[in-house]
Amino acid sequence: MTIAEMNFFQRMIYIIQDYGGSLLKGAATTMVIAIVCTLLGCVIGFAVGLVQTIEPHKKDGIIRRGILRVVKFILTAYVEVFRGTPMMLQAAFIYYGTSQLFGINLGMWSAAIIIVSINTGAYMAETVRGGILSVDPGQKEGARAIGMSQPQTMLLVVLPQALRNIMPQIGNNLIINIKDTCVLSIIGTVELFFTFRSISGALYMYFEAATVTMIIYFVLTFVCSRLLRWAESKMDGPSNFDLATTDTLAFTSGLTRYDSKKGGTH
Amino acid sequence: MDEILRIEHLVKTFGTNEVLKDIDFTVSKGDVISIIGASGSGKSTLLRCINMLEDATGGRILYHGKDILAGEVDEDRYRTKVGMVFQSFNLFNNFSVLDNCIVGQTHVLKRKKDEAEAKAMEYLSKVGMSQYIKAKPRQLSGGQKQRVAIARALAMDPEVLLFDEPTSALDPEMVGEVLDVMKSLAEGGMTMLVVTHEMAFARDVSNRVIYMADGRIEEEGSPREIFYSPKSPRTKDFLSRFTSNK
Ligand SMILES: Nc1ncnc2c1ncn2[C@@H]1O[C@H](COP(=O)(O)OP(=O)(O)OP(=O)(O)O)[C@@H](O)[C@H]1O
Ligand SMILES: [Mg+2]
Numbered sequence: 001m002t003i004a005e006m007n008f009f010q011r012m013i014y015i016i017q018d019y020g021g022s023l024l025k026g027a028a029t030t031m032v033i034a035i036v037c038t039l040l041g042c043v044i045g046f047a048v049g050l051v052q053t054i055e056p057h058k059k060d061g062i063i064r065r066g067i068l069r070v071v072k073f074i075l076t077a078y079v080e081v082f083r084g085t086p087m088m089l090q091a092a093f094i095y096y097g098t099s100q101l102f103g104i105n106l107g108m109w110s111a112a113i114i115i116v117s118i119n120t121g122a123y124m125a126e127t128v129r130g131g132i133l134s135v136d137p138g139q140k141e142g143a144r145a146i147g148m149s150q151p152q153t154m155l156l157v158v159l160p161q162a163l164r165n166i167m168p169q170i171g172n173n174l175i176i177n178i179k180d181t182c183v184l185s186i187i188g189t190v191e192l193f194f195t196f197r198s199i200s201g202a203l204y205m206y207f208e209a210a211t212v213t214m215i216i217y218f219v220l221t222f223v224c225s226r227l228l229r230w231a232e233s234k235m236d237g238p239s240n241f242d243l244a245t246t247d248t249l250a251f252t253s254g255l256t257r258y259d260s261k262k263g264g265t266h
Numbered sequence: 267m268d269e270i271l272r273i274e275h276l277v278k279t280f281g282t283n284e285v286l287k288d289i290d291f292t293v294s295k296g297d298v299i300s301i302i303g304a305s306g307s308g309k310s311t312l313l314r315c316i317n318m319l320e321d322a323t324g325g326r327i328l329y330h331g332k333d334i335l336a337g338e339v340d341e342d343r344y345r346t347k348v349g350m351v352f353q354s355f356n357l358f359n360n361f362s363v364l365d366n367c368i369v370g371q372t373h374v375l376k377r378k379k380d381e382a383e384a385k386a387m388e389y390l391s392k393v394g395m396s397q398y399i400k401a402k403p404r405q406l407s408g409g410q411k412q413r414v415a416i417a418r419a420l421a422m423d424p425e426v427l428l429f430d431e432p433t434s435a436l437d438p439e440m441v442g443e444v445l446d447v448m449k450s451l452a453e454g455g456m457t458m459l460v461v462t463h464e465m466a467f468a469r470d471v472s473n474r475v476i477y478m479a480d481g482r483i484e485e486e487g488s489p490r491e492i493f494y495s496p497k498s499p500r501t502k503d504f505l506s507r508f509t510s511n512k
Contacts, residue, residue: 058321059337141319142356142415146370146422147346156369160360241362241401 003203011208019199026195027216033184033191034177037116041177042170044117045124048075050154052125053132057150075125082122088183091115095187112189116181120173127169131162164235171228175221192216268295270330270425270457271316271348277324278308278315285311287481289325293426293459298452300468300489301461303478304504309461312478313428316459317350346374349419353431355411357403363390363414364399367421375422382421389417393447409440413447420451427451429460465508469493477501 006014016023052072056065082090095111098104106114135158143153182193192213200209271293278286285308293299301309314320316327322335329347332338358366367386371377377385390396393413403411412432419427429448433441445467452458452471462468468475468489475492477485477500485492485501496502 136356136359138352138354138356139358141350142352142358144319145317145345145350145352145356146418147342147344147374148370149342149374152373156373157358157360164360237402239405241398241405244397244399 003205008208011205012212015199015203015205015209015212019195022195022199023192023212023216026190026192027220029190030178030181030192031220033112033116033181033189034174037113037120038170038174038177040113040117041120041124041173044121045128046159048079048121048125049128049132050159051075052129078118079122079125082119083126086183087115087119087180088186090119091184091187108187108189111187112181112184112191115184116177120177123173124170127166127173128162131166131169132158134165135161164232167228167232167235171225171232174224174228178221178224179217269293270295272328272331273316273325274328275325276312276315276322276327278311278320279323285481286315286322289481289483291476291483291486293457295425295457296455297474298456298458298472299460299474299476300472301459301476301478302463302465302468302504303484307478308481309478310430313350313430313459313461317345317348317428319350342374346370346422347425349422349424349427351412351415351419351427351429351432353434355403355408355415355435357411357415357418359403361402362399363395363401363403363406366403366414367418370418370422385421386417389420390414392420392450393417394443407440408436409443412436412440412444416444416447416451426457426459429458429462431461431463433462433464463508465493465505477504479504 001010003011003014052075054068056068060068091111094115095106098106139157139161140153143157148156181189181191184191185194185197188194196209196213200206203209269292273289273291276286276289277284289312291299301312303309311320315322318334318341325335326333327335329339329344334341334344357363358369361369364383364386367390368379368382371382371385372379375382387396387399390399393416395410395413395417398406398410398414403414406414416427416432432448433444436444441464445464448458448460448467449471458472460467460472470489472489475487475489476483477492477496477498479500485496485498491497492501493505496505
């Protein structure tokens with residue numbers, strides 16, 4: 001049977017048989033870039049978002065205040081520029097710019113990871129800033145009132161709660177990154193979309209190749225969003241807690257099940 | 267008398283709004299001082315200045331003779347000595363009840379984990395919450411949260427505990443359980459400074475009562491003096507309005 005004689009499904013099977021390996025490799029590349037870059041983007045976002053929420057200390061001198069203002073200005077510029085321009089152009093700008101201006105040839109992988117990470121970081125910075133501001137100020141006061149230092153307060157009390165608050169947006173960013181790595185095809189990264197273009201170009205089966213690739217993208221994003229939901233509920237801990245039956249220091253012994261949903265706390 | 271805190275000419279302004287005007291009083295070991303007064307008279311602001319959650323604008327706060335506003339005492343160390351219980355509890359939402367009472371001990375006081383745990387359990391038992399060590403704050407009632415907050419403050423071994431309307435956010439049926447804990451603390455010799463609208467507590471438990479009006483201490487004395495023979499007409503007026511409203 002020639003390709004011309006095949007129907008839609010037969011063509012899809014043909015693509016999977018002949019290019020399944022490439023598609024899987026492309027999908028793996030996409031996932032690695034998306035996951036690594038979302039994590040790095042979170043690190044950047046937390047660092048930037050944290051600095052942007054620092055209020056100058058009352059005893060800080062003019063120099064420290066000045067430095068803080070300059071740093072904040074630079075970070076704001078970073079956030080605005082990377083949120084305000086297409087990632088595809090950022091990729092071209094950084095990839096070709098570093099080679100032309102500095103003679104540095106970023107490898108395909110490092111270029112891809114740098115670009116997507118700093119792009120994600122720009123979005124995450126705003127998210128983290130919002131996440132920090134959304135934590136009840138009373139939490140900070142509770143921590144300060146028992147003598148925690150400013151960094152301890154952030155690290156132990158505020159940031160864990162901010163992280164929990166922004167988990168849905170982190171998940172959202174991961175999903176966006178899975179899809180948006182396709183713009184990296186402009187610098188030749190062989191990810192899933194690049195693979196799609198190669199296949200469809202070689203076989204002239206645009207519709208079928210697109211369908212197969214879309215299904216793969218959808219499976220990837222759907223599985224990720226379910227996993228993230230699960231991670232969120234894990235972070236919340238159980239809705240029940242164990243009520244210690246003994247009133248002594250032997251609190252590891254005798255535990256009874258206690259269901260707070262049944263309103264037993266009142 | 268063992269003096270712990272001495273407040274001298276304390277002034278606090280927010281912009282042009284002078285909220286505290288020339289406040290003077292002392293807190294000695296074993297004192298249970300109730301601060302009463304109308305809404306907006308500056309009671310919370312006073313406690314927050316003493317705990318350095320707000321920066322006082324003027325005056326001095328001496329802790330064992332050292333001026334904390336002049337930086338003579340390390341701010342974070344001072345806060346471990348002067349605990350605070352808030353109207354809105356402010357328990358750490360990301361920690362269990364037990365960890366709420368441990369985290370400050372291990373990270374601020376650098377106590378060993380098991381020592382901190384034993385101490386936490388001791389105070390959680392004291393406030394009747396040792397059964398709930400595994401619960402998260404969101405799983406507790408208001409009264410339970412406040413009792414845990416008291417245990418958390420006590421676990422730091424403070425010299426003074428500040429209470430800012432600890433029962434005002436509670437449903438009426440839970441006020442009693444928190445007041446009982448506070449009463450037993452007072453009987454145990456804990457030094458306490460309590461902003462409250464619970465006049466029975468002020469009258470029966472404290473050894474001194476401060477009545478504040480418009481950012482000043484209008485009158486200060488024993489509960490007997492304040493409740494049964496107030497000198498200032500404003501005190502008299504406040505108390506009569508308060509008791510007739512209740
Ligand atoms: N952060 C702030 N900025 C500006 N003004 C403030 C601030 N905090 C308090 N005030 C003002 O200070 C005054 C005293 O407030 P404070 O909260 O100390 O009163 P209070 O006696 O505790 O009242 P309540 O019984 O209602 O709790 C009020 O007029 C209030 O508006
Ligand atoms: Mg108040």
